[in-house]
Amino acid sequence: MTQSPESPLPPPKERRRLRESRSLTQVQVAERIGVSRATVRAWETGRTTPKAERLEAYAQLLASLAADTADAADTANAVEDTAPQPVIPAPAAPSLTPAQAFDALYEFCAPALVRQTYLLTGRRELARESVERAFQLAWQQWPQVAQDRDPAGWVRATAYEYALSPWHSFRPRYRHPEPPPADAGDRTLLHALLKLPPSYRRTLLLYDGVGLNLPETAAETEASTPAAANRLTHARAALAEHLPELSDPVALHRRLAELASTERLRAPQPTTVRTVGEQRTRFWTRAAIAFTVAIIGATSLTLRTAPTRYEAPLAPAQAVRGVPPRAALGPLSGAELKLQAKLRSAAARGPERVLPLPR
Structure with a gap:
């Protein structure tokens, strides 16, 4: 993002x-200006710019910081001119290993992300599982996640997508509802949240719970800014029907934070998440290799046992036409009866020698 000439x-x-x-x-x-920490982070990364009501206050704050920095630099230069000091090289900042950087991101984001996911699903165990799976996926793709402008947003979006998957309803452990919060007001608020459509619930949580602005909320929910604004308006109206005191966005933000804080949800240690993620990756890698070897073996066996030449299949049987029907035996004539008797009597003594007749 470039700075506009009039900014x-x-x-x-x-x-x-x-x-x-x-x-x-x-x-x-953020406390000096009256916005959330996520908004200040977005301003410093250049993803968004302050609106008109916050622009002047933010500009004055930066101007005062610049003036204080200039005064401090002038004072330091004056002291150096009057009393030179030996030059001591600044120690180089130690670079973090990938595991250390991942653990730092996990310890910073995981506790709050588990509470947010609980508001999104109303299930404590699913909230912990979603955050754990999101960080395991982040560790598998750590080179890409580490270079992302907002690694925390990447993990949050992944956890929300996993938590809102409709396939969880087919799992036996998630077929029955969990015990609701002990406080009656918390139960009413959580019930009203869970009655909202998932897209409305997610938009409301990101905007009024996490503190993202509207363009950031629209980008994370993969919607246009007008669509995100429409979802937010309908979600607020639906909550106000059950809890009129939450029509004020400030009160809604406070109640969402209180509801998330009442549940003692703990995320596992980052070392455990990395270890389990690596074990799961090795398991699926070995399973894929075994499946591939099985396919190769079956293909090789088929090639070895298959016939090497073409054998035409036998044609189906067909009736032969033009053959005269077989005659059945009937009564013998007198000459045939004499011949039959002669043959039978000659068979007992043997046949007579046949001599050629003279001509």
Whole structure:
């Protein structure tokens, strides 16, 4: 994102540098301006720009930080001019290994993400399983996830997609509802949330729960900005019908945070997630290799036992036409009876020698 000529804000990288130069966190900047931490992160990465009501306050804050940084630099230069100090090389920042970077992301995102997924599904065990599977997939694709502009958003979107899969309804462990929250107000709010369509519920949670702005919410839910705004409006109206006091977005944000905090949901350790993910990857890799070997063996056996020449199949039997019917035996004539008797009597003594007759 490039800076527009009329924008009073510095480039995104400069915004972050000014904040870090005064040792301020994104949460502290968000509290001064009155927005969420996710909004400040989006401003510093350049994904979004402040709206008109927040633009002036953010610009003044950055200007004051720039002025403080300049004053500090002038003071440091003056001190260096009057009392030179020996130059000490700054220690190089230790680079994190992939496992350390993954563990840092997990420890930062997993606890809150489990509570968010619980609001999305109303199931404690499914919330933990969804977050664990999302981080296992992130560890399998860590080179790509680590270079993403928002790794936390990548994992959150993956966990939400897994949690909202309709196939969970066919699993025996998720066919029956879990015990509701103990507080009556929490039960009413959770019941109203679960009655919303999944897309409306997800949009409401991202916007009023996590604190993303509308373009970020639309991008994460793979919808247009008008469609995301329409879903958010209908979701708020549906909740207000059951709980009129939540018509105020500030009150809704607070109640969602309270409902998520009442459930003591713990995520497993990052080492366990990485280990289980690696074991699952090895299992499916071996299963794929075994299946491939089985197919190759079956193909080889078929090739060895198959005939080497073509053998025409036997034609089906057909009736032969033009053959005279077989005659049945009837009564013998007198001459035939004499011949029969002669042959029978001659057979007992043997045949007479046949001599040629003289001519």
